[in-house]
Amino acid sequence: MSALAAPGRDRVTLNLAMLINMLSIGSTMMVMPLAADLAAPLDMPLQHSGYIAGLAGLAAAISSWFSAPWLDRFARRPLLVSLATLRFLVLLACGWVTTSTQLMWLFALSGVFAGPMAATLMASVVDMTPPAQRGRQLAYVAMGFSLAGIAVVPVALGLSQWLSWRWAFIAIGGAGLLLTLLVAMLFPLLDEHRAKRPGRLRFRTEPLWLWAMLVVGLQAGAHSLLIPHFASYFRFNLSVAQGVIPLLFLLGGLASMAAMQLSGRLIDRGQALTAVIGSNLLLMFATLIGFVWEQMLLPLILVFPLFMAASSARFSAAQTITAAIPPPEQRAGFMGWQNTLAGLASGAASVAGGFWLSSAPDGMLIGYSTLALLSLMGVAAAFFGTVMIVLGLRQPHSDSEVREA
Numbered sequence: 057m058s059a060l061a062a063p064g065r066d067r068v069t070l071n072l073a074m075l076i077n078m079l080s081i082g083s084t085m086m087v088m089p090l091a092a093d094l095a096a097p098l099d100m101p102l103q104h105s106g107y108i109a110g111l112a113g114l115a116a117a118i119s120s121w122f123s124a125p126w127l128d129r130f131a132r133r134p135l136l137v138s139l140a141t142l143r144f145l146v147l148l149a150c151g152w153v154t155t156s157t158q159l160m161w162l163f164a165l166s167g168v169f170a171g172p173m174a175a176t177l178m179a180s181v182v183d184m185t186p187p188a189q190r191g192r193q194l195a196y197v198a199m200g201f202s203l204a205g206i207a208v209v210p211v212a213l214g215l216s217q218w219l220s221w222r223w224a225f226i227a228i229g230g231a232g233l234l235l236t237l238l239v240a241m242l243f244p245l246l247d248e249h250r251a252k253r254p255g256r257l258r259f260r261t262e263p264l265w266l267w268a269m270l271v272v273g274l275q276a277g278a279h280s281l282l283i284p285h286f287a288s289y290f291r292f293n294l295s296v297a298q299g300v301i302p303l304l305f306l307l308g309g310l311a312s313m314a315a316m317q318l319s320g321r322l323i324d325r326g327q328a329l330t331a332v333i334g335s336n337l338l339l340m341f342a343t344l345i346g347f348v349w350e351q352m353l354l355p356l357i358l359v360f361p362l363f364m365a366a367s368s369a370r371f372s373a374a375q376t377i378t379a380a381i382p383p384p385e386q387r388a389g390f391m392g393w394q395n396t397l398a399g400l401a402s403g404a405a406s407v408a409g410g411f412w413l414s415s416a417p418d419g420m421l422i423g424y425s426t427l428a429l430l431s432l433m434g435v436a437a438a439f440f441g442t443v444m445i446v447l448g449l450r451q452p453h454s455d456s457e458v459r460e461a
Contacts, residue, residue: 066184070193072239073181076140077200079232080170082208083147084112086224087163089213093221098156108160110403112167117399120171124392127172128385132180132246133239139173140236148229151222171395179388182379183246191323191331194379195316195372202309202316202368248384264448265390268378271441272394275371277401278434281409281427282347286360289347292419294356304357308364315365316372323376328446331373336439339366340432347428370435374442380449 087109127135146166153159178197185193212224290296290304315335322331346359382390414422 069184069239069243070181070196072235072242073177074197074200074203076177076232076235076239077174077197078203078208079200079228079235080143080174081201082204082212083166083225083228083232084109084170085204086209086212086228087112089209090216090221090224093213093216094156094159097221098153098159108156108163111160111164112170113399113403115164115167116171116174117396117403118171119168120175120392120399121396123172124175124389124396127176127179127388127392132176132183132388133243134245136173136176136180136243137236137240139169139176140232140239143169143173144229144232144236146229147225147232151225151229171399172392175388175392175395178375178379178391180243180246182387183248183384184244187380188324190379191320191373191376192317193320194376195320198316198368198372198375199313202312206306206309264381264445267441267445267448268381268390269394269397271374271378271438271445273397273401274434274438274441275374276398277405278431278438279367279371280402280405281431281434282343284406285409285413285421285424285427288419289421289424290356292415293421293424296356304360307357307361311361311365312368315369319369319373320376323373328373328377329443332370332377332439332442332446335366335370335373336435336442338362339370339435340439342366343428343432343435348425348432370439370442374438374445377442377445377449381445 143166146162146169150159150162150166153162178194181193181197182190208228212228215223215227287301290301291298296304319331319335322328322334342359342363345354346356346363378394379387379391409427412423412427416422
């Protein structure tokens with residue numbers, strides 16, 4: 057079934073996809089903020105929270121790569137239900153661990169299912185959505201990333217403080233299982249792609265495929281050079297009061313959601329190049345005036361939401377455009393490989409940024425402007441790659457549904 061006939065049911069399934077995406081991403085986001093609550097009861101050094109999140113991310117990337125050739129051999133709904141059930145069951149089990157080692161390995165196991173689940177989820181959304189609406193629908197599901205930071209992380213922290221850190225995992229795992237049950241009841245089977253399945257999918261080296269992989273890796277890497285260190289940079293380099301930093305992230309999240317919807321609407325109206333050029337130029341502008349130059353030229357309360365909005369919009373545009381490259385029978389595998397490269401690039405950039413930076417006795421980060429310059433160069437390279445994909449999809453030989461984008 058390529059599109060849902062009933063608009064009401066279409067909206068329900070889209071909301072389910074977004075909520076599952078939000079919970080899955082939020083479960084990974086919450087580990088670092090929960091570190092202080094996990095340390096004492098699990099006898100865990102604070103820095104080990106980074107190992108927990110890092111191992112889960114690595115597990116997701118590796119499992120995405122090795123599962124990609126097989127994901128399109130199954131109907132989307134039963135595969136999604138199976139992977140989501142395993143993902144959220146393991147997260148639920150994290151609420152009963154007694155040592156940090158148990159938590160580390162259980163959380164890593166949840167990452168094994170997270171990578172293929174995310175690829176199958178996005179392939180399902182593309183399958184269910186007519187080409188003329190994909191920009192907005194994919195942007196809506198991708199809003200789960202922003203909502204994870206705005207809603208899931210604060211709720212997890214609140215549960216940890218009011219009840220116990222265990223309830224953060226129990227609540228997310230339980231809510232995820234409930235949503236998975238609704239997916240089993242309400243999602244269409246989504247198995248039309250199997251009729252055209254030629255055999256085991258192999259990684260392809262056509263230019264559009266390679267541009268797509270390069271773009272997603274550069275975008276994730278450039279973003280992760282800066283994001284993990286924003287809170288420290290704001291506090292110690294820019295002297296932002298600690299209580300103001302959550303407000304900045306809230307504004308950034310709200311701006312991101314609005315920008316992704318705008319980007320999706322532009323693509324659906326056949327203005328893909330406008331969305332790509334506008335979002336990337338704004339992101340480079342915000343990076344340059346906010347973080348490359350030592351003296352910020354505009355107030356942070358304007359620069360940071362602009363940065364987050366532009367970054368999210370260009371990611372949403374690239375995701376929608378690259379989703380049109382593979383045929384339906386290769387869609388989930390293609391997205392699985394993209395997830396692998398994004399995860400590896402993000403992790404490598406985070407580690408590299410941590411090694412590069414140093415801190416003064418007063419906490420000020422040294423070398424952040426250089427990281428911002430490297431991020432700017434990555435954004436520019438990904439910008440060029442995305443433009444090449446748009447132009448390539450417009451060629452007469454392209455099979456894509458968005459060749460008129």
